[in-house]
Amino acid sequence: MNVDVLNRSGVPPATASKVGIADCDVHPRPAGAGIGGLSKSLYPYLSKRWQEHVESFGVIYRQPWEKGSAYVKGQPQACRRDAWPPGDMPGSDLGFMQKQHLDPNNVVLGILNPLTSGQGAQNPELSAAMTHATNEWQVAEWTSRDSRLRASVVIPYEDAVASVKEIELRAGDPNFAQVLLLSRTAEPLGQRRYWPIYEAAAAAGLPIGVHAFGYGGWPITGSGWGSFYLEEMVGHAQAQQALLISMIFEGVFERLPTLKVVLIEAGLAWGAALAWRMDRQWAKLRQETPHLKMLPSEYLRRNVWFTTQPIEEPEPREHLAEAIDWLGWDRVLFATDYPHWDYDDPLHALPIRMTEAQRRAVFLENAKAVYGVE
Amino acid sequence: MQEAAPIDCDVHPAVPSLSALMPHLDEVWRDTVVRRGLDELNTISYPSRSPLTARADWRDDSGKAATTPQALATQALAPFGTRLAICNCLYGAQSLFSEDLGAAFARAINDWIVHEWLDHDDRLRASIIVPMQNPELAVDEIERVAPDRRFVQVLLLADAELPLGKRHWWPIYAAAERHGLPVGIHAGSTYRHPVTPVGWPSYYTEDYINQAPAIQTQLTSLVAEGVFTRHPNLTVVLMESGVSWLPAYLWRLTKFWKGLRSEIPWVADPPGSIVRDRVRLTLQPFDGPPDAAAVMRLMEHIGSDEVLLFSTDYPHWQFDGLDAIPAGLDPGLARKIMVENPLRTYPRLQPTTRPCPGERREETVA
DSSP, rough: OOSOOTTOOOOOSSSSSSOEEEEEEEEEOOOOOTTTTEEGGGGGSHHHHHHHHHHHHHHOOOSSSSSOOOOOSSSSSGGGGTTOOSSOTOOHHHHHHHIIIIIIEEEEEEEOOSSSTTBSSHHHHHHHHHHHHHHHHHIIIIIIIOOTTEEEEEEEEOOHHHHHHHHHTTTTTTTEEEEEEEEEOHHHHHHHGGGGHHHHHHHHOOOEEEEEEOOOSSSSSSBOOOOOOOHHHHHHHHHHHHHHHHHTTHHHHHHHHOOOEEEEOOSSSSHHHHHHHHHHHHHHHHHTTTTTSSSHHHHHHHEEEOOOOOOOOOOOTTTHHHHHHHOOOOEOOOOOOOOBOOOTTTTTOOOOHHHHHHHHIIIIIIIHHHHHOO | OOOOOOOOEEEEEOOOGGGGGGGGHHHHHHHHHHHTOOOOOTTTTSSSOOOOTTGGGGTTTOOOOOOSSHIIIIIIIIIGGGOOOOOOOSSSGGGOHHHHHHHHHHHHHHHHHHTTTGGGGGEEEEEEEETTHHHHHHHHHHHOOOOEEEEEEEEEEEOOOOOTSSGGGGHHHHHHHHTTTTTTEEEEEOOOOOOOOOOOOOOOHHHHHHHHHHHHHHHHHHHHHTTTHOOOOOOEEESSSSSSTTHHHHHHHHHHHHGGGSSSSOOOOOOHHHHHHHEEEEEEEEEOSHHHHHHHHHHHHHSSSSEEEEOOTTTTTSSSSSTTTTOOOHHHHHIIIIIIHHHHHGGGGGGGGGTTTTTHHHHHHH
16 A cells, blocks of 8 residues: 555564565556557457457446546555656556566566456457457467566456357466456356356466456445545455355255365455355355355355465554465465455465465465465 | 343344235335236255254244244243344345345335334334445435334345445445445345355355354445445454454454555555454354353454444254354343444434334335
């Protein structure tokens, strides 16, 4: 965050840059200006038909604005003020990102999560075309130029048929480490319309990453639209709880025991409390979901991972270590969210006492295991 | 009365059938019920036959529970030695789409509670049901019944048409504050929106579990909009929506308040301290760690021994036998939760201000 974080615990920083780390949430974006959120630098990967469509109509989402997202951000593009390469958008310049983030922080594995890829666009065919183009662009301009980086297969997730086609196209391609969805979907992610996506991802051995934000059209609360960006940001935790409840109770992990789901940028300290609540209520209501063969918490601890940023900062900090004890240290993947404003610096995030094994797990080993990267 | 006799902050008298409310409806609404064939107003928040809606050993021969003050006294008060219990009637007045019909049923429920419950057992208190369809009508109802001091709280549901912090609702908070009534926000929805931010779920189990995230988003709204700043004497009680989510939720809220407080400059104090001062949570359904030894660790994370209020959530099935107090809770804390915290939360429960049962009722309640 762009604020001073006090380290009252007196615990030394959790990592030194000498140690290689995995950053499981890095945001690249196409360089240059464009229309309706689509940069013209993506045009080489987009057919003439869709270039012309965007030139005439832009990209329309289930929210009010022709450009930008629903709530007014805290700062331009919700980015660090020092993360703007000369003359262009944050995250658009690999060289700048290497110099500012990847090299000094010794990132040995960076998972790319593009957020302006047409996911959730109202026009399903445009969404399919833009996500396909974004995948081509990630390989051509990022992973092929920096071997530390892995791309996410962005898919038009509201259209399972088109999504499966895109996943199958990328299966076996080592440039891609996961399939990426946004969290704010048209229906809860456990529902049947999304199952073909999970089947294709599991068949391809790719985890499903679910990143905060999206354009499902529903308010961020069950009680209508809040007034503030702060409510949206805090609310991503509740939205991800809802989608996780859905995936567990619909039996997604019973059908696909090897499916991995990574919940990105929505917090992790709530994980244990939700697990307790699910188990206690399922004990009374399990007649409704006889397809579940294990406790809800057992699916959570077998199939689900959480990225750290924005890491919760209790006082005292030790409470966070206990919350992770309750969740499981093997569930936690370090992430910075570079270049966004609420970036967690690996030198200062997680100022809690960890064993050496816990430190290595959180900062590198868990990510290597989840993403199958050596 | 035993000094340790608990105060139960959440019990649910059941409207046995719509016909029980008929004597409390004006003629035009009685006519509406008959001519238009209005059916029962039980909502999908608590399907009648669901195991959670009523514990099996508390159901009567007809399958219903908590339909008489005698049943409540025998099953919920006597076994725990309860001195006082707050009745929160969950019957779908708030979900009707007509503002006037909603107001008529809110009035009928409040009058029915007085005549069929409060007048029959002087240990009972109640929350005021208000038509959430329209704050002006809600304030009218608060003004109408608040003089009866057996009404100790204003009841809202966790999900409405608009987030509960918005200015739209402030007249209700002003009225509650004026009368020394906390505002209770109870699990349940008016179903104007899906219960989740990602659409309608498939299963009742999801709806119920999502009441905790739903109430979290309402707490964010109340804090962010400045309700606690504007109403310095208002207390909010979050009911039947769990407690173990509170620490992690406050850590996240406080972190974003640090980063985005320029957006809400009227929130001058860290949200964690606002919530610990002004917000209370009822105990059941307790959703703490299964390991009793870890329960006090959770309590330390909650960071205050004043925020939890004893509740059985009768007749909802949240525990078996008499296990309303979670194993592992320190006895001193349990006592605070059962007696002191409810007394401090609800001014109208304090013995010094407690009038004789029924006092002023005739002149204030039609």
